[in-house]
Amino acid sequence: MFPWKSVLVIEQSSSRARYLQLVDQMIKEISAGRLQPSQKIPGTRRMAALLHLNRKTVIQAYEELMAQGWLEIRSSSGTYISEKLPVTQYIPLEGKSPSNRSARPASPHSFDFIDDYTPQPQSSLVVDGGSPDHRLAPVDWIFKECRSLAKSRFNNHLLAYSDVRGDKVLRKILANYLSESRGMNINEDNVLITRGSQMGIFLGLKAMIRPNDPVVVGDSGYDAADWAVRYHRGQLERVTVDHLGLNTDELAAVCKRLPVKLVYITPHHHFPTTVTLSNDRRIQLLRLAMKYNFTILEDDYDYDFHYSSSPLLPLASLDHYGHVVYVGSFSKIFAPNVRVGYMIGSHEMVEECSKVRRIIDRQGDHLMERVMAEAILSGELTRHLKKSLICYRQRRDHLSQLLNEMMGDHVEFKVPEGGMAIWTRFRKIHLASIKPELNARGLYLDIDRDLAEKFNGVRMGFASMNESEQKQAIEILAGVVQSSTL
Numbered sequence: 001m002f003p004w005k006s007v008l009v010i011e012q013s014s015s016r017a018r019y020l021q022l023v024d025q026m027i028k029e030i031s032a033g034r035l036q037p038s039q040k041i042p043g044t045r046r047m048a049a050l051l052h053l054n055r056k057t058v059i060q061a062y063e064e065l066m067a068q069g070w071l072e073i074r075s076s077s078g079t080y081i082s083e084k085l086p087v088t089q090y091i092p093l094e095g096k097s098p099s100n101r102s103a104r105p106a107s108p109h110s111f112d113f114i115d116d117y118t119p120q121p122q123s124s125l126v127v128d129g130g131s132p133d134h135r136l137a138p139v140d141w142i143f144k145e146c147r148s149l150a151k152s153r154f155n156n157h158l159l160a161y162s163d164v165r166g167d168k169v170l171r172k173i174l175a176n177y178l179s180e181s182r183g184m185n186i187n188e189d190n191v192l193i194t195r196g197s198q199m200g201i202f203l204g205l206k207a208m209i210r211p212n213d214p215v216v217v218g219d220s221g222y223d224a225a226d227w228a229v230r231y232h233r234g235q236l237e238r239v240t241v242d243h244l245g246l247n248t249d250e251l252a253a254v255c256k257r258l259p260v261k262l263v264y265i266t267p268h269h270h271f272p273t274t275v276t277l278s279n280d281r282r283i284q285l286l287r288l289a290m291k292y293n294f295t296i297l298e299d300d301y302d303y304d305f306h307y308s309s310s311p312l313l314p315l316a317s318l319d320h321y322g323h324v325v326y327v328g329s330f331s332k333i334f335a336p337n338v339r340v341g342y343m344i345g346s347h348e349m350v351e352e353c354s355k356v357r358r359i360i361d362r363q364g365d366h367l368m369e370r371v372m373a374e375a376i377l378s379g380e381l382t383r384h385l386k387k388s389l390i391c392y393r394q395r396r397d398h399l400s401q402l403l404n405e406m407m408g409d410h411v412e413f414k415v416p417e418g419g420m421a422i423w424t425r426f427r428k429i430h431l432a433s434i435k436p437e438l439n440a441r442g443l444y445l446d447i448d449r450d451l452a453e454k455f456n457g458v459r460m461g462f463a464s465m466n467e468s469e470q471k472q473a474i475e476i477l478a479g480v481v482q483s484s485t486l
């Protein structure tokens with residue numbers, strides 16, 4: 001629908017006749033290509049109502065446009081932009097010639113280091129890198145809550161402009177929830193609601209680092225966190241990750257060499273290898289943070305999904321004297337599209353990050369934020385997590401079994417204690433080389449170029465596929481791998 005009302009603006013105070021103003025503006029829209037040949041336009045009565053004009057003014061304008069060849073009437077069908085437009089003379093703007101008319105100002109930035117986003121094809125069978133199954137989300141409950149909050153006289157302010165730090169009720173309830181369930185010592189002033197962990201990572205980096213500051217990440221680590229560091233022009237320093245998580249001895253050596261400002265970690269469960277950072281290393285990491293005065297950006301995106309035992313308490317729950325900024329999210333619990341996450345930090349940090357957030361995003365979705373508060377209060381969150389954990393544990397075991405039975409000679413992996421993906425390394429074939437064949441057979445495997453090149457490995461998400469989908473996927477994968485190794 002063309003936005004007639006906002007584009008065609010008739011100045012009541014102009015000395016030019018109103019019908020001519022309408023003629024001028026329609027010609028302008030047609031010449032710019034925003035109104036296309038053969039496009040139907042509203043009849044005179046409707047156009048008059050849309051623009052608050054007398055119908056006679058619109059009739060006069062249409063007649064003028066018809067006389068000039070811009071409009072045509074098609075009998076019993078209506079008025080249209082002419083199929084053959086009158087030829088207008090091109091008047092060059094100063095310094096511009098027709099040949100460079102399409103040249104646009106070039107962006108002074110280059111963000112080539114960020115991978116292009118390719119959406120997962122909806123028609124294929126998808127093995128993602130570790131997403132929840134949005135089909136399990138309590139959709140009825142969520143929308144029932146949204147509806148009743150939006151309609152309630154006491155809560156419909158949730159639809160208005162409000163606090164950039166997020167819904168006050170959620171901040172308070174979340175602070176209590178994290179204090180009780182994850183041993184954090186916080187209140188609502190330590191909570192900034194974000195649109196997900198990713199926004200928390202961005203804001204944390206924005207607040208804590210300046211160009212050329214050394215920032216330590218795992219080798220390898222979460223690519224989107226690396227991009228955020230590079231975007232802020234931090235100097236990336238990589239430290240190896242083994243079966244106990246980030247190697248803190250290596251980190252200590254880096255700290256002796258460089259004035260490290262920030263260390264980004266995914267303690268549950270390291271991305272991509274899914275290992276959990278051991279208790280000893282957690283303590284060593286905190287000691288280093290205090291000794292060398294750097295910030296730990298703790299991305300605990302996967303905290304809730306630990307299958308064999310209880311998750312370890314976050315670093316943010318230990319005495320850290322402001323050295324830990326913690327990010328988490330509801331997107332992994334309910335569905336990726338639930339864009340509600342949080343950043344936990346000192347009061348000053350929350351205030352600084354709120355200012356930055358204010359200029360890129362006026363505020364979050366307060367209605368959905370309040371629904372998340374209700375989910376915590378009513379027990380819906382715990383119920384959903386309990387159900388998801390049982391289901392995901394079965395799916396993890398099922399996918400592990402399929403990999404062993406159908407591809408045992410070609411892959412190596414360890415059944416992860418938590419998370420939503422199995423870190424799988426391939427033998428005998430090159431992962432990147434089989435991607436086209438997998439696609440051709442209808443299987444989309446989320447192969448990260450860097451991880452494939454460096455480790456010949458891929459994160460195989462198990463949570464979002466049911467057992468029959470997993471079976472179909474592994475049959476295709478095994479078939480392609482077999483035929484590639486013959």
Ligand SMILES: Cc1ncc(COP(=O)(O)O)c(C=O)c1O
Pocket residue numbers: 195196197198199222266271299301328329330331332336341
């Ligand atoms: C390690 C890690 N951190 C953060 C995110 C972003 O999560 P969110 O959807 O909450 O922004 C992801 C998403 O997959 C992730 O894998």
